[in-house]
Amino acid sequence: MDLRALLRRTAMNRPAVLALALPGATELRPAVEAELRRRQWPVVDAPAAADLLVVCGVPAAEGADWLDAIERSMPAPAVRVVVGEGEGEAGQIALALDAAHRDLIERAVAPQPAEHAEHMEHQEHVEPMEHVHHMDHQGHDHDSHMDHMDHMDHMDHMDHGTHAMGDIAGLPMAERADDRDGLRLDRLHVPFGPGLSDWPAGLILRFALQGDVVQGVEVDHLPVPAVQRPPFWDEPWLRAAHGEEVTRGDAARRRCAAHLDSAGRLLAVAGWDDVAARCRRLRDELLAGATRTEVVGELRRTVRRVGRSRILRWSIAGLGRLPADRARAAGVTGPALAADGDAYDRLLMWLREIERGLEDLDDVRPLAPDDRSGPRGRLDGPRSPSQALLDVLPDLLTGAEFAGARIIVASLDPDLDELALAPATGSAHA
Template sequence: MDTPAAADLLLVCGVPAPEDGEWLDGIEWSMPEPALRIVAGESGRIAGALDMARRDLIDRTVTWHRADVADEPGAHEHGDHEGHGEGHHHDTHHDSSPPEASDDQGDQGPNRHRMDHGHGGHAAHSGHEGHEHHQPADHGPHKDHMDHAGHDGHMGHMGHEMHTMGQVAGLPMAERGDDRDELRLDQLHVPIGPALSDWPAGLILRLTLQGDVVQDVAVDHLRVPSVHRLPFWDEPWLRAAQGEKVTRDRAARRRCAAHLDSAGRLLAVVGWDDVAARCRRLRDEVLSGAPREGVDGDLRRTVRRVGRSRPLRWSIAGLGELSADRARAVGVTGPALAADGDAYNRLLMWMSEVERGLDGLDDARPLAPDDRTGPRGRLDGPRPPSQALLDVLPELLTGAEFACARIIVASLDPDLDELALASVSGAAHA
């Protein structure tokens, strides 16, 4: 699914923190009816939660069909009250986490603005959260706004945080401002994130647009949990730095998989879905321990295909120019520094490192403890590698066309899990 507007199920893995409720509500509001949100608090409960969700979605689809039939001419000839009662669905929010971990929000979500005929106490049932649905399609302009927000890949309600001249039917209106040519043009404040297909999870960009040109950028993100868990992509190097025995094979596989994951995300944004799917399949094979001879040929063919495509180069060349000197000055390390160029150069650098990484597969020798270079850069610097990538985003996005913003972000692919490195003992300065 490219946007929430194309989905009918929102699956939350893990128990959400109270402060996550607002953006989860925003995503659910962007989903068309019948929509369902479920919380799988533990990994072992996901299969059961999905089965339950499938049954509920089928039931809701039938209920909505009956409501449409009831609204047809002649359907209310036996009384308005009887027909009205038939058309209302009942809101449930299945939580497959243990009862004590349930995040019961009661009437705190979007559902607080509508009357729930005949089901007012359902949210309090054991094993259910207050299931917050947006209004059906015929409930006025706010629903239209949220569908539009979902289609554009951002949460509509976050627009209320922007300073605008006013609102009409919940829509933030444009305001006037000077553009780079000193002309007074309309400005529109557009938030993107934090949940979007092929987007760094948790990242929020608040863009100021004039026409289709980005004039200003504010970078934000959801709270990064301060758990004592090493970032997945950096784990081999951080464990070796802490004195654990880590093989070079494990580090090489993690680096190759990380770059294939990043390349797959960028290629998907550009529209190369088949090659993106191939990168993701190779990523999974490398992580699962497939022998070198099992992935060597397919991986090298994929690298050559990406490097030889002129349409691909034409589509992203010149976007997000970041010279090595500028990258070094702002603390960027890793592939973004070595690429010394634009989004296309960074993609080629990922693919080149994947190909070089094949030499490390099946190498049982121990990883050197002083090797602190993860997939996105140095892990022993004053700040995590992805923090530097986030810091440089505004200058790369300012002046770019709105359609190019996602390509530039994907070409850097910051990992927000790295932002918790400072709170992990021995991580940033192991």
């Protein structure tokens, strides 16, 4: 083995991973994230920084060109691994990652064509390491936080917006239109998603931008498969509605885990990687059956840190303001309605519901069959909670600055798995 091959094999001992989830595979995503954290493999948010693409869920036979485009954007040797249905157990996920890791190392030490070696050398010199999420990262000051957000938004646009969608070749097309000040500016049409980290699985937004202002949004999504099991985050309530025995503690545990997952996503988009990682670790501990005593101390410290941060509040307050009367008129229920405010208010509402839910973790009383209060809202309405959240997205995003768009989306965190729920009148159906 020559020196170059040895160095590349050493570099692949901890491959950088881009992990993406498909609709219907929500249960797999936390399990994959937990296994990556156990291995201490760095998680990245752009194809250009990734060695390994981990897809949670089996792609449809057609319409997966965006995944091919992401893989082509990764520097060789690149490996894609699909973690599919039936592989939700930690052992099965570990086996899938082990096989992909072996494949990656074999490709890394294989002789490379001259032009490919030149390309790889260029990649190694210019790779933007800002994309790597360091698990032990400690806080951000104001300037570094804003620089991070600007850089991330730009790279997400280039790596995932135009390239991952596959329906626009090269740069987005532009047209002239009047902006809000009456000036004639280029209007760019930019697709966003579905191949983004910390992004609702399968969501596609098509922005019309003038300068840095969102002028309009079209909401679309990948097909949501009809599955036998109810959506993962809503499962306890829907099982109880169908006559199964579910305890109040089971429902409280799933609600807390769902809100920790949502809070971790919002905090990651806002640049608070260390607190986001802490939320996800607590989420995984709850899903694994941790008791209230085991998590209450760290959870309360996390809540206090988030609540006391003026920088965090300054960076997301005012974004995506959704008053309660407007939310109610749009059919929004759950935390987004109760928050009666902006992205920051919705984050605090999640944290308050987590603290309340901890008191019920050990409650063995049965969950009432008519309790349909899922983590994102009522499950017995004419629309699923997440459909209502998707419906208000265009109004919340239109007129906002593009840099804040991802924060607004993350603060609502719609679960597209819920779109498979049939409309219910008086009863919930999976």
